[in-house]
Amino acid sequence: MVEHRDGGPRRENRSAGRPKSTPAGAGQRERARPSAKSWRQVQPARRAAYTVLRAVQEDDAYANLLLPKELDRLGLSGGDAALATELTYGTLRRLGTYDAVIGLAADRDPATIDAAVLDALRLGVHQLMSTRVASHAAVNESVELAREASGSGAAGFANAVLRRIARDNPGDWLTRVADTARSDDERIGLESSHPVWIVRALRRALVAEGRGEELDDLLDADNVSPRVTMAALPGLAEPDGTRTAYSPVGFRLRAGDPEPLVRGSGGTVRVQDEGSQLAALALTRLAPVETGEKWLDLCAGPGGKTALLAADALAHGATLEANELVPARAGLVRKAIAPVPLEVVVHERDGRELAEERPGAYDRILVDAPCTGLGALRRRPEARWRKQPSDVAELATVQAGLLRAAVGALKVGGTVAYVTCSPHLAETAAIVKQITEELGDAVEELDARAVLRRVSRGAIDLPAPASGAGHAQLWPHRHGTDAMFIALLRRVR
Ligand SMILES: C[S@@+](CC[C@H](N)C(=O)[O-])C[C@H]1O[C@@H](n2cnc3c(N)ncnc32)[C@H](O)[C@@H]1O
Known part of the structure; x- marks a missing residue:
């Protein structure tokens, strides 16, 4: 069973309490500066998204403040900046659903996966489930990020998990995730990637004005970037x-x-x-x-x-x-x-x-x-x-x-x-x-x-x-x- 805090992903240090004997993804932490080769292998837009995901998880950074700086630092604009933004925002919004998918595909609680590897997996799952990015690019570059973060064992683990996810279509994974829910609200939370307490609060507010039936539309709207006004x-x-x-x-x-x-x-x-x-x-x-x-x-x-x-x-x-x-x-x-x-x-x-x-x-x-x-x-x-x-x-x-x-x-x-x-x-x-x-x-x-x-x-x-x-x-x-x-x-x- 994937563990959630009120239906949401856990934010504590995911390395903590990790069994020492767990295989890949867990860790030998051969972390080193990325080699010239790996810098070539990971597209700058993905690297920017990954850097922001890491800072959000580790340093409580705000994506909307950090991402523009990261785009600037890497000299990204136009299509690259748009891709980095979509990857960052999309992954963060859908974290609850993606962690549940990763938990099922890895057959372990995502909270036990090395935090840096988990972020690489999330980025990969987002591309596989919610974008048109070619699956080989989504898998290979996330595997590379996992390798840079935690070594070749982590890369093997990420590769296995992402390939398993890529084998089936997103709808099947969503059905499997929904099947793990213990209540209707938890199911809605997992499918829409909202913590259960927020699902309930939003529903109560809509019901108060006689529009409870709009809940699904509202949850969907929360997962889409607003148009600039x-x-x-x-x-x-x-x-x-x-x-x-x-x-x-x-x-x-x-x-x-x-x-x-x-x-x-x-x-x-x-x-x-x-x-x-x-x-x-x-x-x-x-x-x-x-x-x-x-x-x-x-x-x-x-x-x-x-x-x-x-x-x-x-x-x-x-x-x-x-x-x-x-x-x-x-x-x-x-x-x-x-x-x-x-x-x-x-x-x-x-x-x-x-x-x-x-x-x-x-x-x-x-x-x-x-x-x-x-x-x-x-x-x-x-x-x-x-x-x-x-x-x-x-x-x-x-x-x-x-x-x-x-x-x-x-x-x-x-x-x-x-x-x-x-x-x-x-x-x-x-x-x-x-x-x-x-x-x-x-x-x-x-x-x-x-x-x-x-x-x-x-x-x-x-x-x-x-x-x-x-x-x-x-x-x-x-x-x-x-x-x-x-x-x-x-x-x-
Ligand atoms: C929702 S924001 C206001 C947004 C702002 N009206 C705008 O449109 O840009 C609320 C603000 O209240 C400030 N704040 C929090 N507690 C406060 C307090 N006790 N007295 C005055 N301001 C407070 C916060 O720092 C924050 O900037």
Whole structure:
């Protein structure tokens, strides 16, 4: 039986506890610098992907931050860069399924396989099961990577496992993997490569709005790279491409790399998920802005939404302050808003303290709260394996504290937008319910879905939750956005 943590692959050092007598893959660790010959044998795109996989497993690196550096270091661009990206992201996303396949093909728990060899196997399995790469290339280069990592014994082991996997088609392996599941949720987790606790959390969120039947589509969407969406800062730039369906400032490039357009625009055009655009605009456009309104972005780093708030504040004569707990991220906020000619003070504080010190000060506050990020799994390929159910409870305390403090910092009649890029009910509806119950008739929840329908360029499918609450939930499979949650609370006394 393949061992999983909640259906996901184990992340502990896979060498630990490995039986000394196990054969190949296990280890003689004849690790040495790759020979000139082996450097020739492994394509740079595969080598880049493998390097990133290793760093993600060993150093807790983030693939989306490390991969561009690795591409740069190896001088990869165009098709090679695209291949390296697909191999890295695809392998990381599908790790749960691939480890289960490897466990069956090797007839041993993947946790007992040398970690560096296991990563080489995962890269090979991804190519065999999910790409059109020729199987001899997928097998040979992964075997070479295993050899470099752990010697000829490991190469023999990797060769045997990958050839066994290559013999049958991916559908057969998926059926075998599904047959190992002890429950329906575990089966769904293994097939879709999601930890079981995340499968359940996503299902609960969909069921809450009467759309439980969309779960498979959502899990599939998590395994596909999102299309790049751009935002044109209102009043400072115009959408320059195919317009997106919902955001009035969103568009897609006709083709190619967004970087030259971003640079050429002086930062007034930027890459931004359409859901993030809508979340910011739901606050700035929920009602006409009165000149002199005071706005605050309480959890601003790295500043994507701050830039949109700043542009709308500038256009309508409002003022804006921003705050971010982590100084390095506060620096990113300053950079993000630099293209907007508006004076914005960026505080570096715990948002709860900052807001508590300013009772009744603001007309509009954005609380884009720190969260598990379960709504952005498609763009953070390793995140699903890193997050733990215990993270949710810890974050919920901070989220409730930030929202409570933000409401206190509103003027009477002012509005806070509570936003997360997670659809987990404990981080979304439960936080809003807790704070509205706590504050009683001091706050009212506005109809965020109606606001979004007004802001949106086109019709937007936002079912009402059975609870009757006013929030809006966006979804990757339905809207093509990250799963952003948006609730609007108005202070009424
Ligand atoms: C979801 S991110 C915000 C994303 C940002 N609004 C954007 O669109 O680019 C949440 C941010 O809150 C920050 N944060 C975490 N705890 C905080 C706290 N207690 N007070 C203020 N900021 C906090 C995190 O460092 C993180 O940068």
